[in-house]
Amino acid sequence: MGGFMNKSLSILITIPFLCGTALAEPALKVKKGGRPAAASLKVKSSLVPTFDVYQKKVVKGKVEVFKVKNIPLLDVGEEREVQASEMSPLRLPASREVTLKETRRRESPVAIDFVLKPYNDVVNPAKSLTTADAFNKIPDVKILNPVAEPVTQDPLVQLAKLEDIQPNDYKLLQALIFLEIQKNYELAMGLFSELIEDPEHRIEALYHYAMTAKGLGLNSEFRQYMIQVAQETKSKEWQQKATEALVQNINTLETSDIALIDPLVIKHEMDITKNDDYQITRAKYYSDKGQLGLMEDALIFIGEKSPRYPEALLLNALFNYRQGKVEEATIYLEKLMTATDADKTSQLRSVGALTLARMQFQKSQYKEAFQSYLKVDKSNPLWLQAMVESAWTQILGEDYEGAAGNMFSLHTDFFKNAFSPESYVVRTVGYLNLCQYGDGVQVLNEMKKKYAPWKQKLAAYSTSHKDSSAYYETVKGWLKNSDLKEVDGLPRSFIVELARHPAYMSVQKQINAYEDEIVKFNRIALTLVKKERELIAKQNEANKELADAKRGLKGDSPSASTVAAVQKAEQKLLSYRIQFHIAKKARTSIKNLRATGMARIEKEKTVLRAQASQALKGRFDEMLAGLDKVLDQNDVLQYELYSGAGEHIRYQMAGGEINEKERPELKVQKEKSLNWKFKGEIWEDEVGHYRSSLKNVCAQEGQDGSVAGLSEQ
Incomplete structure (x- = not known):
């Protein structure tokens, strides 16, 4: 046992020595270059590693390495001594005596005996919530397709040439700020008028x-330059933008502009199916050109909820009437009457009503x-024309x-300035059919007395005024002083009726729009002058504000609020100075465009005035011819009246009875029907509902249907 322990000990001692030797061996190697290591490792018998220390020294200008034999001891000083001080006796607080109170004892509560009834409820068997077949009916969920790993690639970064912003680029940006953000159209117009001269920015500036x-209400100027952009540019992008602007503002353009815009709309494949204003304009243009197929294509997109639906109904009626489809046209006009029932004063409703009445008159639907x-x-x-035509219907x-009653209302003082010679003919025919021959003769005498002198004046004017522009000047002279009873030999009532015709009024309306545009153009210069004065006043206020803010910059470290106030005042002053410079320069820049x-x-007003003059001359000739026709019928009507009067006297002398036949076909509602007497009053809202109090005293109809007292016309 002892021998075994000795062997074990020797083994344990040997192994550490071998391990130490193995670990120290790499340290005994010499570095490359033949130079000894800074420290060589040696292992003592106590297994404590020791190192040789070397030191560099300069000997005769050369650096040599020497082994240090005696290593000096490290002086770490003496350890700090700590000495305990004497402690004073502890001062503990005095003990307190705690008095315990006797706790009152409580009796335990009486135990309660619970009597439980035996549980005799019958428990039903467990319900089956599902069956085995239900699991078989569960649909299979398809396995999702595997998602492929995303394919990534390195970004291709390419350097692009950075172009410097030029002064005109800054000017364009500034003009766009004025236009789109501040809505300062005068300053924006001044900057754009300068940029038009720059070839690089010309199209965008236009x-x-x-x-x-x-934005300034210069609609003809908008039309002129936007059409110029659409025609001049070679850029598809700018041509499309110009076309879109023209389509969106079609109501400010002329109907004839569709000839230019429509091909561009087709070229750029623009969706115009929901633009009702554009479709109505297209329908009018193609109606004027007689291209009914394109007219129908335009009207088909306008629905019943559209504000332009009533106008589309009228155009649809005209479209069908021109194709000979009178029934379909009548249906569209009846729809128009229903659609405009809420606005009975609209021009569209009146035109539709007159057109519908004429179609119904044509079909003998009186x-x-x-x-x-x-x-x-x-x-x-x-x-007035509608009232005369309605009397013929009656x-x-x-x-x-x-x-007879309605025409009589047109011959009172209320309508003394109205030109309506045909109304005398209708009234006379009414009396003729009532066998009131004396009243008929009186009406003819009134007509001849009033209009026979007019015929001579109108004929003399037509002879002396060959140029159509004279007709325009006559109407213009009367409009300047509407109290004149006669202008250039023409009666006031005749001029009023001449100038009320839609053919003239539509052209004059556009001339008036041009006059308004001239006023707006002149107002731009005045607005800029006013703006300059306002900006000068604002500069003075900003200078004062800046001076007040700078007074607060005392000392080496002013407050942040004071510095911010100074910066804000400087920015405000700079802004006012720039705006003043732009406004001052804009007056000069706009001057040339304003003159153009x-x-x-x-020039366009001259063309329109020529059209208005032609419309007035045509209307004048039409009215003169109508007056000639009415006066020529005077002799024929007098013959019929005197002949009928003689027959009627002979009939009465023979004991004949008058015709008491009731004719209720065209009588208006009883509460609106008014019988008049010659000295009665005429109310404007009742015109069209008057009836003559004269009775029919004609002879009774014979067996063959003939009427005594009336000769065949």
């Missing part, structure tokens, strides 16, 4: 100049036509009392 003009004529508004220029419907725009407007 486009934005047109939009600026639109009762329906009469009611349609009454829907023409009294403030409409077509109302004549053909044998409502002679109504025809004025010249263009005057």
